[in-house]
Amino acid sequence: MSSSEKTYEFHAKEDFLEKLEELVESGIDKKNLSTLTPFHVHEVEHILETKPSALRFFTLVGALSGFFLSFVFIIFTVLDWPLITGGKPLISIPAFIIVSFECTILFGGIVSMIGFLHLSRLPDIKKIVNPRECGNQFIIIQEQVGGDK
Amino acid sequence: MNLQPFYQQVEQDVLGAMRKPSLWYWIALVLSAGAFAFGLFAWGYQIFTGMGVAGISHPVGWGVYITNFVFWVGIAHSGTLISAVLFLFRARFRSAFNRIAEAMTVIAVMTAGLYPLIHLGRVWRFYYLLPYPNQRILWVNFRSPLIWDVFAVSTYLTISLIFFYVGMIPDLAAARRHFTGIRQWVYKVLSLGWEGTLNQWRHYNRLYIFLAAFATPLVVSVHSVVSWDFAMSIVPGWHSTIFAPYFVAGAIFSGTAMVITLTVPMRKILKIEKYITVDHYEKLSKVLLVTALIVSFSYIVEMALAAYSGNIFESTVFKYRMVGHYKFFFWLMMFCNVLLPLSLFVKKLRRNIKFLFVLSLFVNVGMWLERFNIIVTSLAKEYNPYSWGTYTPTLAEVGITIGSFGMFFTFFLIFTKMLPVLSISEIKEQGK
Numbered sequence: 001m002s003s004s005e006k007t008y009e010f011h012a013k014e015d016f017l018e019k020l021e022e023l024v025e026s027g028i029d030k031k032n033l034s035t036l037t038p039f040h041v042h043e044v045e046h047i048l049e050t051k052p053s054a055l056r057f058f059t060l061v062g063a064l065s066g067f068f069l070s071f072v073f074i075i076f077t078v079l080d081w082p083l084i085t086g087g088k089p090l091i092s093i094p095a096f097i098i099v100s101f102e103c104t105i106l107f108g109g110i111v112s113m114i115g116f117l118h119l120s121r122l123p124d125i126k127k128i129v130n131p132r133e134c135g136n137q138f139i140i141i142q143e144q145v146g147g148d149k
Numbered sequence: 150m151n152l153q154p155f156y157q158q159v160e161q162d163v164l165g166a167m168r169k170p171s172l173w174y175w176i177a178l179v180l181s182a183g184a185f186a187f188g189l190f191a192w193g194y195q196i197f198t199g200m201g202v203a204g205i206s207h208p209v210g211w212g213v214y215i216t217n218f219v220f221w222v223g224i225a226h227s228g229t230l231i232s233a234v235l236f237l238f239r240a241r242f243r244s245a246f247n248r249i250a251e252a253m254t255v256i257a258v259m260t261a262g263l264y265p266l267i268h269l270g271r272v273w274r275f276y277y278l279l280p281y282p283n284q285r286i287l288w289v290n291f292r293s294p295l296i297w298d299v300f301a302v303s304t305y306l307t308i309s310l311i312f313f314y315v316g317m318i319p320d321l322a323a324a325r326r327h328f329t330g331i332r333q334w335v336y337k338v339l340s341l342g343w344e345g346t347l348n349q350w351r352h353y354n355r356l357y358i359f360l361a362a363f364a365t366p367l368v369v370s371v372h373s374v375v376s377w378d379f380a381m382s383i384v385p386g387w388h389s390t391i392f393a394p395y396f397v398a399g400a401i402f403s404g405t406a407m408v409i410t411l412t413v414p415m416r417k418i419l420k421i422e423k424y425i426t427v428d429h430y431e432k433l434s435k436v437l438l439v440t441a442l443i444v445s446f447s448y449i450v451e452m453a454l455a456a457y458s459g460n461i462f463e464s465t466v467f468k469y470r471m472v473g474h475y476k477f478f479f480w481l482m483m484f485c486n487v488l489l490p491l492s493l494f495v496k497k498l499r500r501n502i503k504f505l506f507v508l509s510l511f512v513n514v515g516m517w518l519e520r521f522n523i524i525v526t527s528l529a530k531e532y533n534p535y536s537w538g539t540y541t542p543t544l545a546e547v548g549i550t551i552g553s554f555g556m557f558f559t560f561f562l563i564f565t566k567m568l569p570v571l572s573i574s575e576i577k578e579q580g581k
Binding site: 011012013014034035036037038039040041044045048050052053055056059073074077078080081083085086088092095096098099101102103105106108109110112113115116117119120121122123124125126127128129131132133134135136 | 150151152153156157160280282286287288289290291292296297300301303304307308311315319322323325326337338340341342343344345346347348349350351352353354355356359360363366367370374574575577578
């Protein structure tokens, strides 16, 4: 089965959205439609009914692991070399929460970034060397599976 | 509606600002780099000669280095406010300032991060601050606010850098079309092969929202942690529960002033006046006014708490601030931070860019003095009269302080010529 691409180019966002809706209504599988835009056009997601980005799982896992790993780590350090300072208990939870809070954000942010790069297939070496430049055009790409048309 | 000419214009204007610098740019760069070099020289002198060249000693062990640290961390905060908090609130005027403010955040945190190291004296021992069993498997003390600071500031730098870079990826992809040679290659690599496909934009948009949502509590926590460096101790004038919100408001106040200080000359030099307009400044000056009022209120609360506390040490320190050795700085601070910003109630003044620029300079001075007053006066007049004393910064300390301003402005000037100073994709998205 061979596949080819058919592209539609527009100068204006409105014409682009109109055509996209038309294509969807004409019964083309939404999975075969993609777009290239100079900025994020929110309406495209509604028209193509894309699934919510899976990035949230990366963020959640990153943030939770940041919190728990740092908490466990801090408790390990105070028990590894028990040294009472200022008459405070070895495991001083309120004080430890502050560092864990920062680590929640640190890990959450870094893992989200990695998740973004993974999900959007970046960095793409082929495209770094030879990027497809579309200027400020709004483009619809329709993948055609061989024999369909 | 065909907005292609507008899109072209935006790209040309913003990326055009990155081309050949004007004479004014070179003058500014030479002055800043000179100040930076002077600061490095002063720091080198301190490292080779010893901490004795700094004025900090008993009883005032924290002087202008810690003042500078708090000042620069504070400057960083409005960057995150503009880029993250205003993004979550969907305040559209942010797109005129957000890139500049984000760059300011990253550079200011880098400048701030140097100060604890400069203050440390033996800077090569800085790794003792990191959670790494240094000697005899002894770990750092996680109950100490100074260790919280290490985590807060380094997290802040990392997240701000990620936020700054992610926001720039689509603009770097636009930049690679407009440049040739080595610069084009740099933008090609930095834009990671971005094309603007539906999939990329979808995940990108999500990431931006998550990072903004992370940065918002982060910005509050970072300056709260900085304030706890003081508030966790039992020094009169420091040991106060209002310190965290008080510092956060002050940070946003000073940072907003710094955004005005930086952008007023910059929009002229880079010829981007039509993107950063009087309307934008008016909105920014409202942020300035609100935070000025919060800061003024904090001053009142702080003094009222001292007066009603019945604690003689607490009230002595506040009286000392008003009438003691440093009274000039206290009243200058009051003038800059409380009195002058009230002029922003007048709409005409809010829309007068020259006035705002001068005001922002006063606020910068006032906020620097606020930190100086808090730090120095409290230590100069602690509990025991036997250990009272005063502090005057030495030439080395003044030099390093000038150097930090030089470093900040040098890096900022380099940024304006290397990276797009406005968010091109966001301006395009908003349309005319």
